Amino acid sequence: MSSTRKKSSRGREGSKNRRWSDRVTKQSNALDLESKIFKSTNPRRIALSLKRSAQASKRRKGTPYQSAMSMLNFYINRAGKSLSQKQKRVLERAKDELRDVFGRK
Template sequence: MAISSTPVSAHGRWSAQVAERPPALDLEAGLFTWRDPERIAASLLQSAHGSTRRKRSAYASAMAMLCLYINRAGRKLDPEQRQVLEAAKGSLRRQAAA
């Protein structure tokens, strides 16, 4: 059995740190369960524009939050909801460019 060459920090794994620290965006309740990609994208972008804790552009922060949720949900994410969230990525790109 091989030993991992990547040491675990004194604070634990990076994924645990992501879950523990407060997010840079204040999101509406149930945002990732909505069925309308346009509404999800608009809400994420609005939250990003209103945040004083983000360290990058509003678009980048909104997209990062969306991708983080999709990746953290993994296989537990309902396939239909995954399609909605993937469509929200495209909608977010369009809304940010406008």
């Protein structure tokens, strides 16, 4: 009996579609994000930028707060899989700042 491993049926096609989350972050249909905003080290700046984008957007379905928080969570959970611990802390703090700038607690 041969013990060869079965190759993945995905092949090369799968690698093209692998980074769908990166495409969503860069080309979101809901928000027009400031370039490289998630790379910022200032949580307040991230929150204010997300707030501006969410309030200016006419393509969102929920409230500006929901839209902004959703994009931030999406980035942390999906697009930011390879984030450093330092940047992850900054983004988690940005959630608190976002609540603050929208007057929520």
